[in-house]
Amino acid sequence: MLEVTELGNRIDRVPFQNQNVPKGVGSQHAPKRLRSADPGGDRATLLDQLQQWHDRGITFAVLFFDLDRFKEIKYGLGENAATCLLEMAADRVRHCLQAEDVLAWLGADEFAVGLPRHQPQGAAVCAAERIRGALSQPFRIAGQEIRARARIGIALNAPEDRDPAALLDRASMAAYGASFDGNIPYRMFDRELRDRTTARFEIETELRQAIVRDELQAYYQPIVNLQTGAIVGFEALTRWIHPQRGAVPPDEFVSVAESTGSIAALEMQMLRQTCQQLRSWQQQFGDLSLSVNISVQHLCCPGMVDGIARIVTETGIAPGSLKLEITEGLLMEDAPTLVAVLEGLRSLGIQLYADDFGTGYSSLGYLRRFPIDAIKIDRSFINGIAERARYGALVRSILTLAANLGMPAIAEGIETAAELERLRSWGCPYGQGYLFSRPVDRMAATDLLQQAPRW
Numbered sequence: 001m002l003e004v005t006e007l008g009n010r011i012d013r014v015p016f017q018n019q020n021v022p023k024g025v026g027s028q029h030a031p032k033r034l035r036s037a038d039p040g041g042d043r044a045t046l047l048d049q050l051q052q053w054h055d056r057g058i059t060f061a062v063l064f065f066d067l068d069r070f071k072e073i074k075y076g077l078g079e080n081a082a083t084c085l086l087e088m089a090a091d092r093v094r095h096c097l098q099a100e101d102v103l104a105w106l107g108a109d110e111f112a113v114g115l116p117r118h119q120p121q122g123a124a125v126c127a128a129e130r131i132r133g134a135l136s137q138p139f140r141i142a143g144q145e146i147r148a149r150a151r152i153g154i155a156l157n158a159p160e161d162r163d164p165a166a167l168l169d170r171a172s173m174a175a176y177g178a179s180f181d182g183n184i185p186y187r188m189f190d191r192e193l194r195d196r197t198t199a200r201f202e203i204e205t206e207l208r209q210a211i212v213r214d215e216l217q218a219y220y221q222p223i224v225n226l227q228t229g230a231i232v233g234f235e236a237l238t239r240w241i242h243p244q245r246g247a248v249p250p251d252e253f254v255s256v257a258e259s260t261g262s263i264a265a266l267e268m269q270m271l272r273q274t275c276q277q278l279r280s281w282q283q284q285f286g287d288l289s290l291s292v293n294i295s296v297q298h299l300c301c302p303g304m305v306d307g308i309a310r311i312v313t314e315t316g317i318a319p320g321s322l323k324l325e326i327t328e329g330l331l332m333e334d335a336p337t338l339v340a341v342l343e344g345l346r347s348l349g350i351q352l353y354a355d356d357f358g359t360g361y362s363s364l365g366y367l368r369r370f371p372i373d374a375i376k377i378d379r380s381f382i383n384g385i386a387e388r389a390r391y392g393a394l395v396r397s398i399l400t401l402a403a404n405l406g407m408p409a410i411a412e413g414i415e416t417a418a419e420l421e422r423l424r425s426w427g428c429p430y431g432q433g434y435l436f437s438r439p440v441d442r443m444a445a446t447d448l449l450q451q452a453p454r455w
Contacts, residue, residue: 046104046112050157050164053116060157061124063113064171065131065150070109073146081142088139089148096130112168120156121188128152128186151178152186170194203256206242211265216240218274219439222448223291223410223432226424229454233289235325235432236274237439238266264298268307275315275322277442282317285449291323291353296338299326305344312348319349325376327355339370346371353410357398367405375402379413379433386418396426403427420455 053060067089074082086109093111094103102114113131117123132152138145153174155167170189177196178187187193210216220234240248257263271292278290298304312319324345342352351373367375377398385391395411402409411423414433423431436455437448 042104043106043112046102046114047164047168049102050114050167053114054157054161054164057159058116059118059120060114060116061120061127062155062157062167062171063115063124063128063131063152064155064168064175065111065152066175067109067135067148067150069146069148073141073148077142077144077146084141085139085146085148088141089135089150092134092137093131096127096134101127110172112171121154124154124156125186125188128154132185151175151184153178153189154186155189200256203248203253204260207240207253207256207260207266208262210240210242211262211269214269215242216266216270217441218270218277219441220274220277220445221432221439222437222445223289223430224436224455226411226420226428226431231288231436231449231453232430233291233321233323234278234445235291235293235439236270237293238270239439258295258297261297263295264301264304267292267294267298268311271308272311272315275311275317278321279315279317281446281449282321287321288449289321289323290317291325293325293327293355296326299338299341305341305348308345308350309348312350320351323351323353323374325353325355342371346373356412372407374408374410376410376412377428382411382413382419382423382433383415385422386416392422392426395423395428399426399428 050060050062067085070082070085073085086105090103090105090111093113097103097113097115100116104112104114106112113127115123115127132150135148135150138147140146153171153176155170155174157167161167174187174189174193177189177193178184217239218236219239220236222231223233223235224230225232238250238254240250240253242248254263257266274290274292278288281288308324312322345352352371354367354370354372354375356378357375375398377395381391381395381398383391385395399409408429411428411431412433414420414423414431414435416435419433420431420435440448
């Protein structure tokens with residue numbers, strides 16, 4: 001087996017302690033060590049080996065994977081810790097392979113494996129499961145326990161495949177596909193994935209241009225005081241109006257923005273736009289609030305708190321009228337960093353809302369750990385409360401919890417008069433949903449405020 005290049009040239013090698021790697025795999029033969037000076041040497045050696053297998057008519061598979069949270073570890077714990085992680089990960093993967101396999105470090109946190117087999121698909125899936133299992137175990141580095149799982153892409157060669165680099169690209173594309181297919185452990189390359197990935201890359205390119213061209217617009221859904229029936233604020237929702245495609249659904253571009261790192265620029269642009277609109281409404285209609293969704297990726301960006309503080313100051317809104325919504329399921333991803341950021345936002349007077357409350361696994365835990373001001377009850381609990389007693393019991397429990405903690409609750413997804421009446425009778429203070437209005441552009445939202453409806 002050709003082994004990954006010695007990353008330990010820069011630091012002392014860390015012994016691999018492997019308690020959970022399958023025994024008896026790749027241990028019968030002493031591997032031949034590859035001593036390339038840089039990752040390019042590993043890549044060239046891998047491609048050369050793949051070409052030799054192809055020329056000799058040997059069927060094979062290529063696996064590609066990278067390590068989750070590698071950049072976070074590198075910037076948070078330093079270059080040495082990141083290098084230790086790469087070394088230890090390479091050792092674990094090597095113990096999952098057989099003597100004839102090729103393991104290559106491609107640079108950064110990317111690795112590839114070549115598997116020559118008579119039945120490459122089955123062998124590749126088995127290898128992917130072993131690698132995934134080995135890397136899922138925590139790493140002990142710099143006195144800390146670190147988790148860095150992998151997403152694995154698999155590509156199989158065919159007789160007509162003459163370019164090994166193209167096969168490596170397919171495996172990389174499959175790993176990318178695994179990340180946006182619900183972050184599944186591994187993904188096999190196929191034509192459907194190729195078409196979807198090509199379309200996704202097109203969206204990435206066009207989205208960057210859209211941010212520059214201000215093609216992203218804010219739509220507003222009213223938030224209603226359920227006891228008085230009056231509009232008290234709006235939730236701002238990002239909509240992309242493409243010049244050729246028309247309206248692009250949020251689920252097609254928000255995840256792209258998150259995965260490509262452009263989510264911060266997108267959200268800051270929308271935040272500035274919506275805060276300016278809020279100030280205009282406040283001058284015309286009086287006290288109103290604005291809720292804006294913020295991703296955890298954006299929250300962890302350096303300078304995020306200062307950037308929001310500048311927008312609040314420049315637009316002239318009262319900080320207390322801005323509510324930042326954070327999806328509940330994301331609150332536990334990087335707790336220490338998030339606590340500091342959220343406390344910084346709270347110090348500005350900005351309020352923090354827990355969105356989609358009740359859908360995650362740690363609702364009560366994060367209410368204790370994070371400085372949350374209000375909770376938004378997920379629409380999945382609201383739909384059907386008029387017909388299903390169990391749903392109603394859950395919502396009443398959430399409302400009681402919020403009241404005992406001194407937190408306002410906002411019910412999402414109210415669609416019927418019966419749902420509205422139930423929530424009113426249970427003392428739910430606020431709500432939003434299609435019963436009141438669908439998300440509308442700023443002109444329609446202004447018209448709605450002028451009409452001053454009461455529900």
